[in-house]
Structure formats: structure tokens, C-alpha cells
Amino acid sequence: MAPPAGPVRxxxxxxxxxxxxxxxxxxxxxxxxxxxxxxxxxxxxIIAMETGDYAPSVYLALKVAKALHATVEQLWDTEPPL
Known part of the structure; x- marks a missing residue:
């Protein structure tokens, strides 16, 4: 089965x-x-990520986090810390 076409919400x-x-x-x-x-x-x-219209791939999320000197969890984690 092919992935859906277009941006991923x-x-x-x-x-x-x-x-x-x-x-x-x-x-x-x-x-x-x-x-x-x-x-x-x-x-x-980048605009689509900042507006919540695009969920990046794991590879892109890692690159963004590294460029921003952050972790993926700091940027995308939806769970509150324990």
C-alpha cells in the first residue's frame, strides 16, 4: 500500500x-x-512545520533538532515530563 499523497498533517x-x-x-x-x-x-x-501543517520524517526531525541544538523530544514530545 502506498503512503498518502501530499503533506502529512x-x-x-x-x-x-x-x-x-x-x-x-x-x-x-x-x-x-x-x-x-x-x-x-x-x-x-520550515513554515509548514512551524504552523503545524507538516510532520517531518524522523530523519528530517533529527536534522532540525541538531541544527537547533535541541533534541527531538524537546521539539516534538507531546508527553509532559514525569
Missing amino acids: APEASGDAGVRIRAARKEAGLTQQGLSSAVQVSRQT
């Missing part, structure tokens, strides 16, 4: 991950274009 309806990504990007001193260049995707992909 992020599982978090609240958009909290997007807020965390945007905050980490700004803290790292990167523009959307700068982050997109660092992880080799389009600026539109």
Missing part, C-alpha cells in the same frame, strides 16, 4: 511543536531561510 492539533520549533530557531539566531538551508529543505517546509 502533524499529529498535534494545538500547534505546540511548531511554537517550540519557532522559539528554538529564534534562540539559535536562525531565520526560516537559514534553518531551511541548514537542513536542506525549502523555507516552505
